[in-house]
Every structure is written in structure tokens, then in C-alpha cells.
Amino acid sequence: MKIAILGFGTVGSGVYDILSNQTSPLLANIKTAKILIRKGKEKKLPIMTDSIEEIVSDPEISLVVESMGGLTPAYEYIKMALTHKKHVVTANKAVIAANIEEFEKLARENGVFLSFEASTAGGIPWIASVEKARRIDAITKFYGILNGTTNYILDSMDESGADFAEALAKAQELGYAEADPAADIDGIDVRNKVVISCAIAFNSVIDAARFPCFGIRNVTKTDFDYFKKDQCTIRLIGEAERVGDRYEAFVMPNSFHRDAMEATVRRNLNIVTLYGSTIGELKFYGQGAGKFPTANAVIQDILDIYSHKTEYTIDAGKKIGYDDALRKNRYVIRTKQRFDDPSFHTIDKFQDCYYHKTGEITIRQMMELVSRAKALDDRCFIIKEANFQGEKC
Amino acid sequence: MKIAILGFGTVGSGVYDILSNQTSPLLANIKTAKILIRKGKEKKLPIMTDSIEEIVSDPEISLVVESMGGLTPAYEYIKMALTHKKHVVTANKAVIAANIEEFEKLARENGVFLSFEASTAGGIPWIASVEKARRIDAITKFYGILNGTTNYILDSMDESGADFAEALAKAQELGYAEADPAADIDGIDVRNKVVISCAIAFNSVIDAARFPCFGIRNVTKTDFDYFKKDQCTIRLIGEAERVGDRYEAFVMPNSFHRDAMEATVRRNLNIVTLYGSTIGELKFYGQGAGKFPTANAVIQDILDIYSHKTEYTIDAGKKIGYDDALRKNRYVIRTKQRFDDPSFHTIDKFQDCYYHKTGEITIRQMMELVSRAKALDDRCFIIKEANFQGEKC
Numbered sequence: 001m002k003i004a005i006l007g008f009g010t011v012g013s014g015v016y017d018i019l020s021n022q023t024s025p026l027l028a029n030i031k032t033a034k035i036l037i038r039k040g041k042e043k044k045l046p047i048m049t050d051s052i053e054e055i056v057s058d059p060e061i062s063l064v065v066e067s068m069g070g071l072t073p074a075y076e077y078i079k080m081a082l083t084h085k086k087h088v089v090t091a092n093k094a095v096i097a098a099n100i101e102e103f104e105k106l107a108r109e110n111g112v113f114l115s116f117e118a119s120t121a122g123g124i125p126w127i128a129s130v131e132k133a134r135r136i137d138a139i140t141k142f143y144g145i146l147n148g149t150t151n152y153i154l155d156s157m158d159e160s161g162a163d164f165a166e167a168l169a170k171a172q173e174l175g176y177a178e179a180d181p182a183a184d185i186d187g188i189d190v191r192n193k194v195v196i197s198c199a200i201a202f203n204s205v206i207d208a209a210r211f212p213c214f215g216i217r218n219v220t221k222t223d224f225d226y227f228k229k230d231q232c233t234i235r236l237i238g239e240a241e242r243v244g245d246r247y248e249a250f251v252m253p254n255s256f257h258r259d260a261m262e263a264t265v266r267r268n269l270n271i272v273t274l275y276g277s278t279i280g281e282l283k284f285y286g287q288g289a290g291k292f293p294t295a296n297a298v299i300q301d302i303l304d305i306y307s308h309k310t311e312y313t314i315d316a317g318k319k320i321g322y323d324d325a326l327r328k329n330r331y332v333i334r335t336k337q338r339f340d341d342p343s344f345h346t347i348d349k350f351q352d353c354y355y356h357k358t359g360e361i362t363i364r365q366m367m368e369l370v371s372r373a374k375a376l377d378d379r380c381f382i383i384k385e386a387n388f389q390g391e392k393c
Numbered sequence: 394m395k396i397a398i399l400g401f402g403t404v405g406s407g408v409y410d411i412l413s414n415q416t417s418p419l420l421a422n423i424k425t426a427k428i429l430i431r432k433g434k435e436k437k438l439p440i441m442t443d444s445i446e447e448i449v450s451d452p453e454i455s456l457v458v459e460s461m462g463g464l465t466p467a468y469e470y471i472k473m474a475l476t477h478k479k480h481v482v483t484a485n486k487a488v489i490a491a492n493i494e495e496f497e498k499l500a501r502e503n504g505v506f507l508s509f510e511a512s513t514a515g516g517i518p519w520i521a522s523v524e525k526a527r528r529i530d531a532i533t534k535f536y537g538i539l540n541g542t543t544n545y546i547l548d549s550m551d552e553s554g555a556d557f558a559e560a561l562a563k564a565q566e567l568g569y570a571e572a573d574p575a576a577d578i579d580g581i582d583v584r585n586k587v588v589i590s591c592a593i594a595f596n597s598v599i600d601a602a603r604f605p606c607f608g609i610r611n612v613t614k615t616d617f618d619y620f621k622k623d624q625c626t627i628r629l630i631g632e633a634e635r636v637g638d639r640y641e642a643f644v645m646p647n648s649f650h651r652d653a654m655e656a657t658v659r660r661n662l663n664i665v666t667l668y669g670s671t672i673g674e675l676k677f678y679g680q681g682a683g684k685f686p687t688a689n690a691v692i693q694d695i696l697d698i699y700s701h702k703t704e705y706t707i708d709a710g711k712k713i714g715y716d717d718a719l720r721k722n723r724y725v726i727r728t729k730q731r732f733d734d735p736s737f738h739t740i741d742k743f744q745d746c747y748y749h750k751t752g753e754i755t756i757r758q759m760m761e762l763v764s765r766a767k768a769l770d771d772r773c774f775i776i777k778e779a780n781f782q783g784e785k786c
Contacts, residue, residue, distance in 0.1 A: 026529075135693070138416075259651075261657045276689075279680070280683075282516070282677070285654070303528055
């Protein structure tokens, strides 16, 4: 099978390198025929071109790897490739989360596949595992650490007592965080991965704008010290739960007891958990990003398409509806000023802050409290008490 | 596709129940046509029979689930089914570990598949994940908690301070341990799973008799207290590592720091880790046993065969050779008497025992020390210091 790679950054060059250098006999069947680079860039390899038309009109190329990232021109190029009856494999979570329904429809109409294992949890075989679990079980819930950059920052703060700015600077220095880190630290990247995971787990395309999305921009050293008193730490979690035809979803920092598996996830690693009706709880852990793990996931998708193992898994015929009062959870809100409200069963003064602990409340109630807390202190921090395992924080 | 189930115990009835009750549309294609029960047992369902000949000679049955357990008659029935050109799916690790090469050869000769996802790590998609990783990467190493019974015992001892006999009795009461627990507590069950995992990971059938196999029969409350001083705990680990055409393997208790993921694996759960050249480290966690998780794994194999996704993955053309001096590790040997040897860099007296810590030594050196330690104290306990993660114990 001949493929083209769009973009020759970290992921694209990783795909090319593995296909060129690994010795697995299966890979010998996959040849990189063309690589799209930006206009004006030096063509370091004879197979490089700056013409997308040249790629989509090449009848020998049956699959296109989109590894440019971002929304545009990735969106247009993916549509062009599908329309020209080329399979598309991508690691681009932003473009998939925003357009999954349109892309899936176009792929089916053209008798080709759109695969995006690498878009969510990088090298962890998460998408394929959810698809597989769903063959037998109803998936009722998933959650996980889905962003390596923020996990690196949280783990550094926890481990070294660094403050947020220091930990972010270190992550940038190591190449784990972008110069503009907003998509990571504000939870947008995780939100995209929750949308993609819901599409597979629940067979329903959900609206990213509806559910709460909080990041870690406001987390402080004091927050870690506060939770450490109870042997807890902080991790950024994306999650969703389905009950019948309704669902709730979050992107939020969660407190985890040190004995919870999530608390042991160090540096920029990822872990994701699913619950199925007969399989129970399954967890998957590994590299959520990085050149070779991500490229490995892209190539797994290519091999599945090559060996006719890919199936259409999203039909989104029956939509599920967002419900912000589906379940109740406990939260902690930290502000500079004391914030009195009957929702809080405990208000702790710790160092120079107040930590307000709620009882079991709905998302709707939590969002109301947060908007009032923000009015009091625009650097307030909100955290959910993880309730996934026996260990409570 | 019509299938037969041999044996109607925990796993067999679980397969029948899921196929009868789950609502996934894919499962509607799989029908249980016959169930083999023992001669003399009551036929509670009209599809029950006590004749294996009736099953293997039925041209409508294309797949046989062997869920009787044990070596015989499972061995004979699997061979009969394969010879009659029926696919075989089994959860029986003992019969697979002992006969994997013969079964694989017979399956290929008859143009059918032999699948055994459920034999190793129960509901965790471990075998399929190793097969998948191997499409791209050389697998260099795997290790894990592969036995729920012993993990339940170790976790109870750690948590409640129970002694071994109490924790075993509790595990038996809960149905986690057999009346004769030898296969679990002496590491035989884990050894079978290491043999099966090596066949998939390294494409080589290894000799179970060659590598060290230690269980937890001699572990004491004092051992947990000793390791707890350094924030460590004890888990039973099966592992293997390959370097070129040589390998080493172990079944041994390992000490893990509390911050290692393995230390957070509670009750009867399992976790398994693989290392691949481009994917890095992947971990898989879930139910390693139990009616529905194990039956789920059996049905995943059936669905793969039904949808033509199964491939032959073991050819065992090129064998790898056991090497008991491939790597060096650190061990701790506990005896009642003091045991002086230059291999030990530290000898701690703790409570009424001596804990002897080695430097980095080979398996061969360790086995020599153990045989001398056994001569001194036949209830001695040997433990490996886990070296899988950054956290040392």
C-alpha cells in the first residue's frame, strides 16, 4: 500500500522513520510515496512535494496521514483526501473533535475509513480498546489523564514544590509545552479528547461547549500543600458518564489519594479507564504523546486498514443528551476571601487561602458556586474529589 | 456462527449468559448450539449433551469453547475439535502452556484458529495487545501481576496485618482460592501465563522447567513489616526479558515502592506491562479472573474469528535460548538463621529473622544462594527488588 504523509513535523517524521527503519515484516507492505511540506520549505527528500493536488490525484496513493495539526488547512485536506477516496489516518484531535460527524459521513460515502487512534492518549491503544469493549458491553463511563503537558506540570509541582510558573517554564524548556500553552493548561486539549472518546464509547457526538471545562492555570503550591495533608495529590481529568440516553462530562482537576493509580502517573504519562457491563474496569497506561509512540499509533491504524480490520464505529444515529444534574459529586473551591454558602459543609483556612468543601452537588449547582467564587476571586481554583475508586480524598 | 461450549462451570456459563443476554447487535450472530456436560450430570438445558463426538461431528458447529480447565480431557478434546476443523477458544492456561506448539501446528494444518486471550490476565486484553504491539515493535520485556488469588492474599496481609494462613483462608472463603491452592501460591499458574506471554511476545515457545519459579507460600507478616519500613510492599510478578536470541524469565515475589503502580493494585486485580521499541511502556489493568470478565475475553476471541480478524501469530521457527546470566538483579533472602556470604552487602536482623540483601547478581548466582538458604531454613523467603520503574525499594 502506498501512503502520503501531510506535514513532516514530530508525528509525520516519526511515521516516516518507523516505516523506513523498523524491521517488522508487515511494515514492508506500507510505502511512503509522497510527503507534503509547506510551500517554500526545502525538499530534503525526493518524495517531498508542496502540492496537495498532486497527492490526492495520485491513483497509487490509497491512504493519507494528516500530521499537520490545527484546524486549517487540515480540515480542507482531510475532506479532499476522503472525497478522492483515500483513507485518512490522523493524530489531530482538534480537527477530529470539531468535525467528527462530517468526516465520518464523508468517509462512508466514499467507501474509505477515517482513523484517529493517535489523537487521544497518543501511543495508548485507547480508541481501539473502547471500540473493542463496545462490541460486547455498554460502556457506562470513562475517565483519565489525557494530557501529558499538564500532568508534567502537576507532577513537578507535587514532587519539587515548584510553583505553577516555574513548572510551566520547565515543561516548555523540555518541549512538553507549547510557547502558547493555553490549549493544554485551560483543558481545551482534554476537552477535544473527551468529545472523541464519547463518540466511540457512546456512539454519540456530543457538544464540547456544553460541559464544564476547567484547567490548571490557577493551581498553586498552596493547593498541593492543602491536599497533601490528607495524602492526596491533584491530576487533570477528562471524563464522561452515560445513563440511558443522557450523559454528563467534565474536564476538571481532581484530587486523588496517593494510593489511587492516577496519583502514581508521573511526568508526561497518560492513563485512561473504561467501565463496561461485563468486563468491569479496564485501565490503559502509556505515553500520551511523543514522536515514536504517536507515530506507532498512526501506523497501527494504517495496518488495520491495510489488513481489512477497520470498521465504521460511529453512526451517531441516536444522540444522547447532556444533563447537568445526572450525578452528584463533591468539590473543593479555593478563594482568597471566605465565601459563605450553605452548600459548603466545611471551610478551612489554610495558609493565606480558604478551602470550601461542598457536599454532594450536581454540575449545575457547582457551576453556580464557581461563578459566584469567580466574582469574589478571579484566580479561584476548583477541584473535584475523585470518586472513581474506593480511596476518597 | 454456531458454537459449542465444553464445560458449564464459571467460565462456560458466563459465555452462555453473555451470548444469551447482552444486547450488542454483533452477538446476535453467535449462537450456542451445544453444551458439553459431564456424563451423569443433569441436562438442565435442551442443548446440553454428554457426548464430545456429537459436538465435533456436527457440521454446523464451527467453533468450540473449551472451558473445562485442567489438562485432561481438555487436551484430547481440543485436539479432536481442531482435527475436525473447528476453531478453538479457551481460557485454560495449563493446557495451553503445556501444548501450545502442538495445538498451533494442528490448527494451521486444519485451517482453523486456536485463541486463548482469556487464559492470561483474564478480562484484560493482554494477548491481543501484545500481538498488536508486535506488528510494529520488537517486544523486549514484559512483567506483571498475573494471579488474582495471590494478589488478594498479599494485599490482605499488607492491609490488615493478617498472616498468610488467615489471608489464604479468607481468599478460599470468598472463592478466590481453590481448596488446593498450590498452583496459585507456588507460582505455577503465573509460570503458565509467562510461557503463554513469551510465545506471543517473543514468538518462541520456552521451557517452563528452566526458569526460576517462586511463590508466596513462605511469606510472613514480618516480611511485610520489614519492607514497610521503606514504604514498600510485596507483589508476585511473572516476567521475561529478551536480548537478541536469548531470554530470561522469573516468577518471583518482588518488592515495590508504594509509589509504583503495581503497589496500588488491590484485591484480586491484575496489571501487565510491555516494552516495545517505539511504543515504550504500556500497562494494562483489570479483572484477571471472574465469570464475566473471563467470559468477555472468550467472546472477544470468538468475535475476532467470526469477523476474520484473527491471524496466526506463533510460528516458533526461530527459538530463543534461556540464559541465567543475561541480566543482574538485587534480591533479599530472609532466613531464621544468619547466613554469611560475600554476595550480601547488608544483613539486617529484624524481629526474629535475618534479611540478607544481595548486590547485583545473576539468576545463576541467586539460585545457588537460595539452595544454600533452603538448607539452613526450609521456610526461607526470597524476593526480588523490582527494577521496572524509577522507584527503587
